[in-house]
Amino acid sequence: LREAFGDAVCDGGPISSWNMKYSTFIVTLAASLLQVTALQARSTTADVAALAEEPVSENGTLTRPPKLIHFEPVQLPPGHVSSLGPVSVNLELGLSTEGKVELVEVLESVGEPYDTLAKEAVSRFLFEPAEIDGRPAAVRLKYRYVFSGDAAPSTNKSVPVVCFSGVVRDKITGKSLSGVRIRLDGNGPETITGDDGRFSFETIEVGSHSVLLMDGRFTPVGTEETLEADTKYDVVYEVELRVEKVPDEERADFELVVLASKLTKRVDAVAVSSEQATKVAGTGGDAIKVVENLPGVARSSVGSGALVVWGAGTADTRVYVEGVHVPVLYHEGGFRSVVHSDLVRNVELEPGGYGAAYGRGLGGLVTVGYRPLEANGYHGSLAVDVIDAAASVRGQIGEKIRFSLAARKSHLDRVLGWVASDNVGEFVPIPRYWDGQMRFAYVLSPEESIEAGTLSSSDRISRSFVQADPLDTKTELKSSGFHRVYVNYRKQRNDGSQISVVPYYGTNRNRIESRFGGVPAALSSKTKLLGMRASWFGPVSDTIYGTVGLDSEIEFTSLNRQGSVTTPPREGDVRVFGQLPDDQVNADRWQTMIVGIAPYGQLDWSLLDGKLHVIPGMRFEPSLRGGSRFTPPEGNVPAVGYSNQDAHLEPRLALRYSLSSKFVVRAATGLYHQPPLAEDLSPVFGNPRLGASSAMHYLLGGQAQIAEGLSVEVTGFYSGQSKLVTRSQLSSPAVAQALVQDGKGRAYGAQIMLRQELTKRLFGWVSYSIIRSERTDGEGTRYRPFDFDQTHVFTALASYDLGKGYEFGSRFRFSTGYARTGVIGAAYDARVDGYQPLFGPHNATRIPNFYQLDARLTKSFRLGMSSSAEVYLDIQNVTNRENPEEIVYNYDYSKKSYITGLPILPVIGGKLTW
């Protein structure tokens, strides 16, 4: 959270004195404190009174001084440059009982345009009203509005310096932390936060500075700040305390955190600031996309965007945005995430072993948190590149209501239409998407807020490849989307506890239609979804914090499906790309209801002076599933509905032991269940009797601080999965049992991440994961590699600030190719004049390894006081390597070749922020 102030702020905002309405009270403020007062005026929590000397009473007692809660910066017109340094206008203000500025008088004029500008700005100030004898009262006060000098940035300053101040808070409670040491540039200047948690460096040279936060209550965390001339910085650093405070939903262990706010360092977490995330080569400026570069995450194939975490299935990782369950994290094609980066405060990827607050997924957990809505005027951004265009705006309506709107729409199809052949869409699936988010927050009090919002996303890919032979004609349409409406109520209590309630309603839709080999296939679903997450977190005793909550979700889905049982394919199907589909077809239309209402509880027990944390949790997961049809349609026989229910206790346990301030060891285990997909409950294509699949996670790892800013984190894991849904291995399965739960899975491996967090200009990391993920398809079958198994995944990335607004980043990725089943021959299918492959051992071969180097060059510009622009060139696959993405065969499967990924792909774009 960085607030760039106008020129007037750093040196200005002084209140030399203030009077009660019409000379009733005179309060003189210390001149040295006035500057700080102005800074704090940017925050709603600033308190002018705290800086005032003892008031002088003439007609009563001043029981509360006015508090400036809205400051209005001023930009000088072009050409108005003061060669004399700061210019100040002394004013006298008359405040109403509502805190509005009703009167502005210039006490000491410095001429135009300064007088007028200052009067206009101050007239838009808003104060929390003063009180006399406990009742709101009108007052008069003196105010000095200071213009620091240059209207244009970086002019006439031989040694540019800026003010750099901020506050350090507990991330959980929001309370200010005193006594925290703030050190700049390794052994540079240092300060300690005061009782109010604030710190300040009055004169810091512009440029990049490393910032290190140190305190016995948390592992030292740091970041890098780039300070620019003529800008005042007031930052908020939120840290997670190691001993006294833990999150309500303990997820600190083993999670990888991508932070979109300026800095919210979490103990035991790997964090990337938003600025860093958006500058990683290959992300296209999308902060959430950096998740793909974290250890434990498999590289998704081109055009996929699938999230494969620790060898779990693509549908096994749950995604939540601000507590609201959404079906996907990325748009089709994987170019963009479904949430605008301007709204995102942090993205947390927990590959496994997460706490009791979440469930219904066998794999990882992705939680996207919004940044708080600000109360400092109107801001926004506009971004365009060759893929899409995006815009966001945020601001406030009155004192209490804040809002944020964001939207994005792709135009890649049109861009390609200009530069490529008209039929490019026949060969390359071109995603078309849009997304939008709305947020409206009402601040009931500093500790209590309620927010209503919407989330929407839509994707569409269609292509048609027409051939003379209908057998070779391919048509494909994929359409999906979701909408969510939610309310988010949060209250923070004085005892350190907090309450959160997030009810939501939404719809999902999916539609897949294809025709290949003369065989039509279609699957469509429409889901109505009701959910609510509610939790209480707070202290139970001096050493124990507790969390209780309810995680509920009800889904009503209507589905239609037509085609063969094996189309669309599912994990474990033995097939090759381009193979003619099975031409035995059927159809079904069915409805399902899946209900999950899970209460949960968790404790965080601090032992051994906080060195050891024992975090047990328990989740009770009852599940009800119902459907419109238990058996396939049969003549005029009416459909008979059904309902199944089961309940599972899911124990979770996490341990964390701090061997020293620089070395933490952690372990966790937990049981997880996942309900079946609605599309698998078809009596024709699936099995209405399907129940929950389960997984057991075991984790062991540690994190060490090797040197200042240099850390290493190692985690080993094992996940055993059972009752996985697979196809029946039988030629003639029982009726309505095309799918069964005979599958088992196991994933095990380790990951390591070496990260250089802080230098003046450089950040980056190296991560490596070795993971083996295997499945069995039923009794009598042996473990085989998971379709998305990538044994080795290596990522190295770095970004370097070249100075003068230039930044260069690069990324190198290596990954093992996906497992595939080799073709050992073919049979001539004389029915259709084609060939059908004969397969070797299941998933016993692989697509060749993947190597790719990406680069990104960014140039940033300052445009006035609070605006900036950025242009970038993001080049994917710099070496133009032809990376095999899929195996393809000739017509009779006698020769093998590869479909290769994207060639060198330069993406040029720009972003304007104000």
Added chain:
Amino acid sequence: MEERPSLVDAPKILALRSIPAEAAPGDTVSYEALFVGTEDSTGDPETLFWQYCLLRKPLTASGTIHPGCLDDKGAGITALGKGRKVVEAVVADDACELFGPTPPVSTETGASLRAADPDTTGGYYQPVVLRESVGANNTYAVGVTRLVCGIGAAAQDQVIDYNKHYRRNENPRLDEILIDDGRTTTKVRFGDEAVPTVAVRAGSTVEMEVAWPTCPRTSQCGDRICSVDETVDQCEKDCSTPTGCLGAETYLMFDPVSRSLIEESEQLRVSWYAIAGGFDHDRTAANVATRPNTSSNKWTAPLTAGTVRFWVVLRDDRRGVGWQTFDLTVMK
């Protein structure tokens, strides 16, 4: 990978045909292969072995046939004979349970098991495998006989209607081919005793158009075709011994989406083969917009003179097959 399946440069199987194209369990059928070669290598028909596959394909298996049937030692194989053609193969009595809509019964529990799904024309098929064994190498081709099994999972009145109006599929027949070299158009009628000699220049491109019989869209008693909406009571002349059309027939099928009986017309496809030169397309569909009983392709002659043999295979989507052969002379 620019190889063309339309180029015959070695002995290969181009088509399999069941005669008749559709049969009921217990019926006797014969099978015929279009096994061709080049001037240098004609292929030995004695290397061809016919076998029935009596295993239903598992749900997990892609493709058209149980993988166990593509094995000369497979458990589900019944040998039928060898050579280009076999006669007197009898369709298994339980074919409709194995491959059709009749639900098989579990030998353990006695419960009904999942019936086979039909293809996009509502059909069920008995697979037949032709194994070519040359030395230790086996290659396989898969053909089918469409089964008369009725329909599954339909209402009683729909079953009655279907059985009353469904007409068995006929193998389609190629009647003629037009060869246009840009100057003259030559018509070759297959089956005529006097086949004209057609000569083309080396390297030139000619347009070819094959034709098959046109099937009536409306029933007409006396046209020798027992149409879907004709019965033996209405038109004894056509339906006492029901005969289908040798082109794109109209047929009745049970649509699993609407769960109703619907009339469909067969879609026909043509596969083109030659021992030299090159076709624009390996396979083509009917010229629906112009002459729906024809299909066109272009062929570029080789640069060397000689006689080029062609094969044209016509397939309907109920798995009926017909083919013809002809020669062109390429001149310098």
